[in-house]
Amino acid sequence: MKIVITQKLPFEIEKYLQGFTLDYNKTDRDLTMDELKVKISDADGLICMLSDRIDKSIIDAGQKLKVIANYAVGYNNIDVTYAGQKGIVVCNTPDVLTETTAELAVALLLSVSRRIVEGHKFVEEGKFVGWKPELLLGTDLYKKTVGIFGFGKIGQTIGRILKGFDVKILYHTRHKNFQAELLTGAEYTDFEKLLKESDFIIIAAPLNESTKHKFTINEFKLMKKTAILVNIGRGPIVKENDLYFALKEKIIRGAGLDVFEFEPKIYEGLFELNNVVMLPHIGSASEETRKAMAKLCCDSVIDVLINKNKPIYSVN
Numbered sequence: 001m002k003i004v005i006t007q008k009l010p011f012e013i014e015k016y017l018q019g020f021t022l023d024y025n026k027t028d029r030d031l032t033m034d035e036l037k038v039k040i041s042d043a044d045g046l047i048c049m050l051s052d053r054i055d056k057s058i059i060d061a062g063q064k065l066k067v068i069a070n071y072a073v074g075y076n077n078i079d080v081t082y083a084g085q086k087g088i089v090v091c092n093t094p095d096v097l098t099e100t101t102a103e104l105a106v107a108l109l110l111s112v113s114r115r116i117v118e119g120h121k122f123v124e125e126g127k128f129v130g131w132k133p134e135l136l137l138g139t140d141l142y143k144k145t146v147g148i149f150g151f152g153k154i155g156q157t158i159g160r161i162l163k164g165f166d167v168k169i170l171y172h173t174r175h176k177n178f179q180a181e182l183l184t185g186a187e188y189t190d191f192e193k194l195l196k197e198s199d200f201i202i203i204a205a206p207l208n209e210s211t212k213h214k215f216t217i218n219e220f221k222l223m224k225k226t227a228i229l230v231n232i233g234r235g236p237i238v239k240e241n242d243l244y245f246a247l248k249e250k251i252i253r254g255a256g257l258d259v260f261e262f263e264p265k266i267y268e269g270l271f272e273l274n275n276v277v278m279l280p281h282i283g284s285a286s287e288e289t290r291k292a293m294a295k296l297c298c299d300s301v302i303d304v305l306i307n308k309n310k311p312i313y314s315v316n
């Protein structure tokens with residue numbers, strides 16, 4: 001049986017998947033759609049990245065395909081419905097990356113609120129010539145209100161971690177979650193109140209029809225002028241040129257972004273601003289977690305192809 005793996009993973013793939021024929025892209029470049037179509041034409045399994053768009057044409061090309069394991073928790077890059085119609089199991093990698101991604105959200109939040117990156121540049125450029133009472137003043141989390149948009153496992157874990165900062169936590173998501181409220185002390189609110197009352201807003205939602213462009217200039221105008229926005233979910237949840245305008249015109253105070261609307265392309269104006277911290281989509285990027293995600297993808301493939309079981313993390 002043949003498995004296509006679209007990028008090199010930090011895991012002993014060849015050893016773990018011995019017995020399978022592997023078509024393993026160990027180069028550091030993405031496969032083109034055409035290359036992928038050729039490769040999966042005789043494949044039984046596919047391990048792909050969030051940067052691979054698995055649309056109908058790719059799924060149709062995989063005539064023997066039985067399982068797609070996405071090396072990510074989000075799976076908006078895959079036409080899951082169509083895969084399901086074709087009897088293909090689609091899997092993702094939740095749970096193993098929850099803490100890692102939540103930690104990054106907090107790191108990004110503090111980077112913006114305490115101007116960590118600006119400070120680093122300042123020192124690097126040799127500008128630190130003396131302590132000053134008004135040098136690089138940031139803003140505290142302590143006793144402020146944090147609004148979490150999307151309160152799945154990652155959102156809840158961000159809430160649990162932030163409890164230690166003694167903040168008030170609001171959340172907005174499709175369904176009120178009493179258990180999560182007990183765990184985090186968070187309070188459910190409608191979207192408008194989340195925008196109006198939060199000092200910090202963290203987006204931890206998946207991308208779907210209801211979250212796409214949820215944050216536009218209208219929402220930024222409802223937010224506090226002192227508010228900081230962090231996005232560790234998916235780029236298209238935020239209308240990026242509107243965010244640029246809001247940051248430039250100081251409609252909100254700052255932003256921390258791990259994801260972008262058209263990544264890896266970034267709205268160019270953002271590079272000119274010093275009230276934004278940008279990361280190259282590294283939410284789950286710890287050594288431990290990326291390895292665990294790889295093992296999980298392999299296990300999903302083995303479950304479907306060898307054990308004929310439903311894998312624990314199938315999304316269809």
Ligand code: GLV
Nearest residue numbers: 071072073074284
């Ligand atoms: C990362 O963005 C993921 O969905 O795992």
Ligand code: GLV
Nearest residue numbers: 152153154205206
């Ligand atoms: C995913 O983005 C989650 O909220 O768990």
